[in-house]
Amino acid sequence: MSALALVGMLVVAGAAPSEGMARVGPGRIQPAFQQDRGDGAAGAEIEVPAFLLDRHPVTNAEFLEFVRRHPEWQRGRVSPLFADERYLARWASPLDPGPDAPLRAPVTEVSWFAARAYCKSRGARLPTENEWELAARAGADEPGFTARILAWYAQPTPKVLPEVARGEPNAWGVYDLHGLVWEWVSDFTNALVSGDSRDPGDPDRIQFCGAGALALRDKRDYATFMRVAFRSSLEARYSIANLGFRCARDLP
Amino acid sequence: MSPVRIAFAVTVIASLTLFACSDRAPTSPPVKAPVAGVAPDTGGSARGDLGPPQGAPIVAPLTDAPAVPPPIRRSAPAKVVVNLEVKELEQEIAPGVKYVFWTFGGKVPGKFIRVRQGDTVELHLRNAPDSKMPHNIDLHAVTGPGGGAESSFTAPGHETQFTFKALNQGLFVYHCATAPVGMHIANGMYGLILVEPPEGLPPVDREFYVMQGDFYTQGETGAAGLQPFDMEKAIAEQPTYVLFNGRMGALTGDHALRAKVGERVRIFVGNGGPNLASSFHVIGEIFDRVFTEGGTRFQENVGTTVVPPGGAAIVEFKLEVPGTYTLVDHALFRAFNKGAIGQLQVSGEGNEAVFSHPKSDRDQLGAAPGAGTPGLAAVLPGPSEPNPLDNPNVPRSPLFETPASTKEGTAAQAPQAPKPLSLAEQIEAGRKTFTTTCAACHQANGQGIPGGIPPLAKSDFLMADKRRSIEIVTGGLSGPVMVNGQRYNSVMPPITYLSDAEVANVLTYVRNAFGNKGDPVTPEEVSEVRASRANQGGGRL
Numbered sequence: 001m002s003a004l005a006l007v008g009m010l011v012v013a014g015a016a017p018s019e020g021m022a023r024v025g026p027g028r029i030q031p032a033f034q035q036d037r038g039d040g041a042a043g044a045e046i047e048v049p050a051f052l053l054d055r056h057p058v059t060n061a062e063f064l065e066f067v068r069r070h071p072e073w074q075r076g077r078v079s080p081l082f083a084d085e086r087y088l089a090r091w092a093s094p095l096d097p098g099p100d101a102p103l104r105a106p107v108t109e110v111s112w113f114a115a116r117a118y119c120k121s122r123g124a125r126l127p128t129e130n131e132w133e134l135a136a137r138a139g140a141d142e143p144g145f146t147a148r149i150l151a152w153y154a155q156p157t158p159k160v161l162p163e164v165a166r167g168e169p170n171a172w173g174v175y176d177l178h179g180l181v182w183e184w185v186s187d188f189t190n191a192l193v194s195g196d197s198r199d200p201g202d203p204d205r206i207q208f209c210g211a212g213a214l215a216l217r218d219k220r221d222y223a224t225f226m227r228v229a230f231r232s233s234l235e236a237r238y239s240i241a242n243l244g245f246r247c248a249r250d251l252p
Numbered sequence: 253m254s255p256v257r258i259a260f261a262v263t264v265i266a267s268l269t270l271f272a273c274s275d276r277a278p279t280s281p282p283v284k285a286p287v288a289g290v291a292p293d294t295g296g297s298a299r300g301d302l303g304p305p306q307g308a309p310i311v312a313p314l315t316d317a318p319a320v321p322p323p324i325r326r327s328a329p330a331k332v333v334v335n336l337e338v339k340e341l342e343q344e345i346a347p348g349v350k351y352v353f354w355t356f357g358g359k360v361p362g363k364f365i366r367v368r369q370g371d372t373v374e375l376h377l378r379n380a381p382d383s384k385m386p387h388n389i390d391l392h393a394v395t396g397p398g399g400g401a402e403s404s405f406t407a408p409g410h411e412t413q414f415t416f417k418a419l420n421q422g423l424f425v426y427h428c429a430t431a432p433v434g435m436h437i438a439n440g441m442y443g444l445i446l447v448e449p450p451e452g453l454p455p456v457d458r459e460f461y462v463m464q465g466d467f468y469t470q471g472e473t474g475a476a477g478l479q480p481f482d483m484e485k486a487i488a489e490q491p492t493y494v495l496f497n498g499r500m501g502a503l504t505g506d507h508a509l510r511a512k513v514g515e516r517v518r519i520f521v522g523n524g525g526p527n528l529a530s531s532f533h534v535i536g537e538i539f540d541r542v543f544t545e546g547g548t549r550f551q552e553n554v555g556t557t558v559v560p561p562g563g564a565a566i567v568e569f570k571l572e573v574p575g576t577y578t579l580v581d582h583a584l585f586r587a588f589n590k591g592a593i594g595q596l597q598v599s600g601e602g603n604e605a606v607f608s609h610p611k612s613d614r615d616q617l618g619a620a621p622g623a624g625t626p627g628l629a630a631v632l633p634g635p636s637e638p639n640p641l642d643n644p645n646v647p648r649s650p651l652f653e654t655p656a657s658t659k660e661g662t663a664a665q666a667p668q669a670p671k672p673l674s675l676a677e678q679i680e681a682g683r684k685t686f687t688t689t690c691a692a693c694h695q696a697n698g699q700g701i702p703g704g705i706p707p708l709a710k711s712d713f714l715m716a717d718k719r720r721s722i723e724i725v726t727g728g729l730s731g732p733v734m735v736n737g738q739r740y741n742s743v744m745p746p747i748t749y750l751s752d753a754e755v756a757n758v759l760t761y762v763r764n765a766f767g768n769k770g771d772p773v774t775p776e777e778v779s780e781v782r783a784s785r786a787n788q789g790g791g792r793l
Contacts, residue, residue, distance in 0.1 A: 086381065086409050147470075151480040154352050154439070156340040157382040157408075182384075222432045222483055226385065229431040233386030233407040240408045241381050 018165035021052040021249065022173040024135045048134045053127055054246035056164035056175045057183060058118060060091075061103035063110065066118050068095065073114055082113035086239040104163035106181045106244040112236040115184045119247035126186035127248035129231070133224070136177040138170040149223040152179040157242040184245040188231040294449070294548050297395055300419030302370030302450060305331035309374070314363035317497045318509055320459040320520060321366040324448050329370035336363060337378040338387045338406070338428075338441075342478065345467060345493060346500035346591065347726070347748050348786040350478040353498065354385065354428070354439040360498025361463035361524060362426070362443025367393075369421040369447050374413060375400060381409035385430065391416075392424035392562065393445045401429035421449045423546030423564040425522055434526045438468055438486050440498055442524030444564055449548075456568060457515035463522035464530045464559065464581060464592060465498065466491035473590055474728050474746040476785040489527040494586035496579060496594045503579065503594025504749050511571055513600025518568045525561025531582040532559050532567070534596065536575065539567040556582050573607040574600045589745055675760070675772050682761025685754050689747060690762075698766035704742055706735040709766030718763075718773060722781045725755050752778040 028045040067074045074095065075088040088109050092098025101107070110118075112126075119125050127135070139145055165175040177183075234243075309331040313321045339358045345351040356362025367373055379387050386407045390399035394416045403414035427433075428441035444463060468486040469479035473493060485492065496503050503509060511517050523530045533556040541550040542557045546564035551557075559565050579594035580587040587593045602608075673681065687696070693705045700707035708714055713735040714721055728746035732739055750758070752775040759778075763770035 084410075147480075147483065150435075150483060153384055154481050155384065156342065156352060157384055159382075222435060225432045226435075230386055230407075233405050233430075235407070238407055238410065242384060242408065 017173070018055050018169070018175055020055060021247075022055050022169075023050060023251070024053045024131070024172045024174065025050040027134045029130060029134050029137060046130055048130050050251055051127070051131055052249040052251060053131065053135050053172070053174055054124075054248070055169065055173060057106035057181060057244045057246045058115075059104055059164055060097040060101045060107045063107040063118060064095065064097060064103070066121055070117065070121060073117060078111075078114065080237070082237060083111040084237050084239050086241075087111060087114070089239070090241065100160050102160065102163060105161040106164055106176070108161065108181055108241055108244045109239040110184075110243075110245065111239050112184050112188065112234070114239075115245040116186070118245075122247060124247035124249040126184055126245060129185040129187050131248055132177075132183065132185045133227075135170075135172055135174050138172050138174075138177075146221065146223045149178045150226075153223070153226050161242075181242050181244040182227075182230055182240070184243065185231065188234050188236075294421065297419035300369055300421070301417060302329045305329050305372045309333050311335065312365060312367065312373075314357065314365060315461065316357065316359045316363065317361050317461040317463060318503065320364055320446075320461050323452055323455070324366060324368045325452070326368060327450075329368065329372065331372045331374060332367050334365055334367075334373055334375045335378070336376065336389065337380060338383060339380045340383045340385065344499060345469070345479070345495070346474060347746075348476045348782055349469070349471075349474065349500075350786075351467065351469060352439070352478075352481075354387070354436060354441050356389070356426070356428075356441060356443050360440035360442075360465065361461070361522065362441070364443065364461045364520070365391075365426070365445040367418050367445070367447055368452075369418055369450050371418050371447075372415060373418055374415045375404065376411060376413045377404045377406050378411045379406040379408050383408040385436070387428050387436065387441065388412075388430050389426055390429035391426040391445055393418055393420065393422070393426070393447050395419050398429065399426075405430065418447045421447045421548060423447075423520055423522070423543070423566055425524065425562050425564055427524060427562070434486060435481065435483070437524055437526040438466070439481060440465060440467075440524070442522070444520055444522040446520060453518070456518040458509075458511050458517050460509050460517070460519045461522075462496050462503065462509075462519055462579065462594065463498075463524055464494065464496055464528075464532070465524040466526065466528045467493040467495060469493065474748070476727065486526070491528065491586075491590060494528060494581060494590040494592040496592060500591035500748055505595075505751065508576070508595035508597045509579075510597050510599070513571050513574050513598060513603070516568065516570045517596070518566060520564065520566055521557075521559050522564040523559040523561050527561060528581075528583075528586070529561060530559040530592070531556050532565065533557075533580050533582040534567075534569070535578040535580060536573075537569050537571075537577050537596075539569050541568040542566070571598050571600075572603050574598050574602055591748075593749075672774075673757070675764075678757045678760040678772055679764050681754075682757035682759065683765070685750065685758040686761050686765075689750065690758065693744075698762065702738075704740070706733065706738075706740045707766075708762045708768070710768060711735055714762065715768060715770055718759075718770070719777070719781060721759055721763075722755065722773065722778050723785070725750070725759060726778065726782055727785060751775075752782070 025048050027048050029048060030045055071077055075091060076094050078087055086109050088094070088107075090097075090101045090109055092100070097103060116126055161181065164180065167175065167179070169175050170177065234240075306328045307330055310333065312332050312334045314334070314336070315321050336356050337358075338354065338356060340352060340354045341358065342350050342352050343360075345353075353360050375389065375391070377387070377389055386405060388401045388404040388406060390401040392399060394400045396416055400414050400416065404412045406412045424445050424447065426443055426445050428436040430436055442463065442465065444461065468482045468490075469475070469492045470482045471477070471479045471492070479492075482492070493500065501507065521530075521532050539554040539557065541552055542554045543550045543566035544557065545560075546566060550566075554567075557565050557567065575598055577596040577598060579596065581592035583592075686694075694700050694708050695705075698707060698709035700709075706713065713733060724744065725747050728744050730743040732741040734740075747755070755778045756773040756775045759773040762768065763773070
């Protein structure tokens with residue numbers, strides 16, 4: 001009840017329950033990989049302090065407003081160092097999302113740099129991987145949770161993405177963590193650089209095949225495994241048709 | 253002693269003689285002694301570097317199964333560019349059943365890659381922009397970390413490349429190795445790469461590409477609509493489908509492999525798995541040669557060969573007798589209940605000296621000696637009829653039409669739409685299908701088996717609902733039913749390999765046999781039932 005009241009104070013007065021930010025955590029998550037770093041902490045749970053998270057992914061309308069105010073992030077103007085050639089490619093023109101990018105649908109084809117700049121313009125930041133995973137794990141004990149996520153992962157991306165916040169929020173009051181788009185996290189390169197500290201020469205060891213499978217904490221948690229794999233394939237300038245983002249913020 | 257045994261004995265004596273005549277010290281380990289008929293080894297990767305690539309880079313022609321790129325005629329190593337695009341797409345896995353496949357090039361199995369030993373292969377892996385997943389490729393033909401997997405990890409909408417020298421000759425599987433690997437493979441991400449020896453493979457008349465895989469859908473085998481991947485079944489290694497070339501019926505009917513009497517056939521057989529080893533067999537043929545595990549040595553005169561997940565084999569045989577030869581995983585419930593079945597239709601002159609049987613036995617089930625077991629003949633159309641075309645009274649849907657060019661004495665003619673049959677013609681055609689397909693369970697007199705298989709003769713259940721009877725033949729039936737006051741509770745699999753016309757004919761037959769009287773079933777009615785099943789159920793999440 002108190003958490004709800006707090007959230008109520010933080011969201012814009014009068015906004016729909018799917019708007020604004022929700023308080024998530026504090027909580028603990030199991031790391032996806034149980035690497036033994038020699039410190040006796042292999043597989044230990046990770047504390048995630050409470051934070052605020054957008055209730056839904058950033059929409060085309062919201063991102064349009066951002067690129068209007070920050071022309072350096074418009075398609076055609078952005079430096080190729082910060083976004084590859086697919087940046088906002090779905091949009092009809094640099095200032096018109098057009099029919100393939102409905103205003104209430106999540107914005108995709110934005111690079112990590114662009115996503116970070118958007119959040120910064122709002123006084124926010126991208127969530128960390130641990131924060132995102134904590135928020136996304138709500139309901140994980142319900143039967144069929146993983147199967148539903150996997151079913152979405154197995155579907156090709158539709159040409160036109162559906163709108164945000166059409167379904168039910170999770171226990172934190174957050175929508176669309178599963179079943180709509182992949183989402184950037186601030187430390188998406190985590191899996192790449194967190195290799196066993198005694199084996200610095202082979203940072204890719206957990207990504208692939210046998211090594212990855214051996215280190216995976218829960219061999220059946222394929223959904224987490226796939227998110228890690230997806231994040232591992234990214235570079236910060238990549239713009240991908242089913243990769244969007246949402247922002248987070250520290251508690252005031 | 254039979255001639256074969258004599259020949260074998262002679263060979264053994266010859267090799268013993270050679271051993272005895274060798275000038276090695278008697279204490280030498282016998283395994284090191286030269287053995288008659290065994291060539292020296294190829295030298296493996298140590299002899300695989302044939303120097304720098306020569307000439308302009310070549311873009312490798314890639315083919316979808318069952319086609320194979322043409323043999324390589326080069327005499328020097330080259331730089332070969334392989335362009336593969338990963339596509340995730342919804343396709344039919346069985347009639348009326350959809351599945352989202354992840355593919356190397358748009359089909360399962362992936363494109364066939366053919367290079368020459370010593371070639372420098374520049375592999376470009378594109379991942380389509382609308383892919384949900386990152387992908388990569390591990391080619392078992394690669395000497396290097398991860399088989400290329402680490403170098404080819406590709407996000408949607410992006411491309412990677414790496415280069416390797418094909419040091420070892422042989423037939424190798426390639427597959428996606430992105431986590432979770434098992435799921436990427438279970439969704440169809442595998443194919444074959446052939447590294448030809450420098451001198452090439454001996455010429456044959458036809459080459460085919462056949463690859464087995466096991467699939468795990470949430471619905472039962474044959475359950476209609478879009479079926480999601482079922483992780484629990486995959487972990488339990490209990491597939492709902494075991495398929496050749498990624499689709500039930502990919503190699504049957506009008507998709508059957510075709511060849512002619514007198515030809516030598518080579519099949520590049522792969523197994524993507526992810527879980528099941530294949531006991532690959534061609535009913536009615538004997539492999540003259542099997543390059544076991546895709547390697548350099550061949551075994552001769554083999555009936556069934558094992559192809560492990562992630563492995564391959566090359567089988568070769570000469571065709572002497574016309575007819576339909578059935579490719580199976582000889583773990584037979586996979587073949588007849590889960591789809592691991594294909595056909596090789598062989599046309600040409602019969603050879604009575606090699607195989608003959610009395611004409612009068614032709615319509616009898618499984619009566620043909622050597623045509624496989626009667627049980628198999630009962631399930632499949634084919635081996636018990638050496639050539640569907642030599643009985644002009646059997647109307648065949650386009651599904652089972654042999655190409656006109658193979659008809660003896662007739663010039664090539666354009667395929668025609670089948671003419672509507674009269675009721676009598678339908679009944680006659682349906683009787684043949686009933687005999688080969690249905691009688692094993694429902695019995696030749698339609699009486700069924702009390703307590704097990706429901707009767708068709710004077711069956712109230714059958715005659716009450718024509719549409720339901722079409723649904724049962726094409727979609728199967730399980731669970732309790734009441735037939736003529738008796739309760740039956742068993743399972744009938746969907747008879748998916750029958751064409752619309754064949755289903756129409758066989759139902760018309762049973763509706764007018766064994767004391768039944770009913771109106772005919774048309775191919776259009778069957779088609780409509782199949783279409784409506786394909787459109788219903790299994791909605792997307």
